Amino acid sequence: AQSVAQPEDQVNVAEGNPLTVKCTYSVSGNPYLFWYVQYPNRGLQFLLKYITGDNLVKGSYGFEAEFNKSQTSFHLKKPSALVSDSALYFCAVRDAGAGSYQLTFGKGTKLSVIP
Amino acid sequence: DTAVSQTPKYLVTQMGNDKSIKCEQNLGHDTMYWYKQDSKKFLKIMFSYNNKELIINETVPNRFSPKSPDKAHLNLHINSLELGDSAVYFCASSQKGPQGSPLHFGNGTRLTVT
Numbered sequence: 001a002q003s004v005a006q007p008e009d010q011v012n013v014a015e016g017n018p019l020t021v022k023c024t025y026s027v028s029g030n031p032y033l034f035w036y037v038q039y040p041n042r043g044l045q046f047l048l049k050y051i052t053g054d055n056l057v058k059g060s061y062g063f064e065a066e067f068n069k070s071q072t073s074f075h076l077k078k079p080s081a082l083v084s085d086s087a088l089y090f091c092a093v094r095d096a097g098a099g100s101y102q103l104t105f106g107k108g109t110k111l112s113v114i115p
Numbered sequence: 116d117t118a119v120s121q122t123p124k125y126l127v128t129q130m131g132n133d134k135s136i137k138c139e140q141n142l143g144h145d146t147m148y149w150y151k152q153d154s155k156k157f158l159k160i161m162f163s164y165n166n167k168e169l170i171i172n173e174t175v176p177n178r179f180s181p182k183s184p185d186k187a188h189l190n191l192h193i194n195s196l197e198l199g200d201s202a203v204y205f206c207a208s209s210q211k212g213p214q215g216s217p218l219h220f221g222n223g224t225r226l227t228v229t
Contacts, residue, residue: 032215038156043119043205043220051215088156094215102171103218105158 002027002095006106013081014114021076021089021109029097033074035065038088038108047089050074051096061085081113118142121206121221128196129229136191136224138206146170147189148207148218149181158205164189165211196228 003026013019025031032051036044048059055067065076076089091106121138128134140147148171149161163171164183178194193200203225207218 034215034217036218036220041222043207043222044158044218046217046219049215049217090158096215102160102163104160108156108158 002031002093002102002104004091004093004104004106006089006091006109008109009107010110010112012112012114015083016080019076019078019081019085019111019113021091021111023074023076023091023106024072025074025091025093026072027093027095029095031074032094032096033065033067034092034094034103035059035063035074035076036090036092036105038090040087044090047076081111083113083115086111086113119206119208119219119221121204121224123224124222125225125227127227127229130196130198132196133192133194134196134226135193136204136206136226138189138191138221140187140206140208140219142208142210142219144208144210144216144219145186146209146211147183147186148209149189149191150205150207150220151175152203152205152223154202162189162191193226196226198228201226201228 005024034049035047038044050067058064088108119140146165148163162181167183180192183189203223205223206221209216209218
């Protein structure tokens with residue numbers, strides 16, 4: 001079975017400060033990891049993914065995420081937050097070895113960037 | 116525009132009715148999905164089709180029936196609607212492949228059952 005945990009329901013950060021949204025995962029094989037963002041009344045938009053290779057992956061809108069195998073984590077980061085980054089962020093995992101199409105999402109973290 | 120589009124955007128109906136939600140993607144993807152997002156924003160996979168073949172069928176009531184006439188379309192039909200079916204339903208698509216193809220989502224259909 002595969003699962004994702006996002007331990008924070010909400011993260012508040014001041015504009016211009018660095019932000020981190022946490023994610024840990026559990027799979028039996030190697031993970032494919034994803035971050036998505038959801039703005040109000042919209043579908044989820046893909047931000048970035050980790051498949052293999054460099055542990056630090058860069059994505060859209062200046063976001064990056066660091067894969068840490070020993071801690072089974074894939075935290076989302078941005079050096080300087082913008083008010084427009086305020087949204088709901090979802091981490092997701094797929095077991096690469098299971099041959100499964102199924103993507104399991106975390107419960108989401110609401111990011112609020114305060115002007 | 117290349118996209119995943121679903122209709123209608125809003126659907127308000129009474130208990131016991133039957134309704135359908137349509138989804139189309141013009142991204143050339145071969146896999147399509149239906150997800151349900153509840154009031155707490157939790158996302159749960161319902162169904163997935165690859166090249167018109169059902170490959171994921173999670174534990175959902177059999178009142179929900181997906182239909183894929185071709186690999187660009189995946190519709191969701193719901194019989195005998197119940198209050199608990201109220202949610203936002205998202206269609207998504209992806210391309211099968213070894214590198215972890217991301218999902219592309221539609222903007223959702225907000226279903227309200229009264």
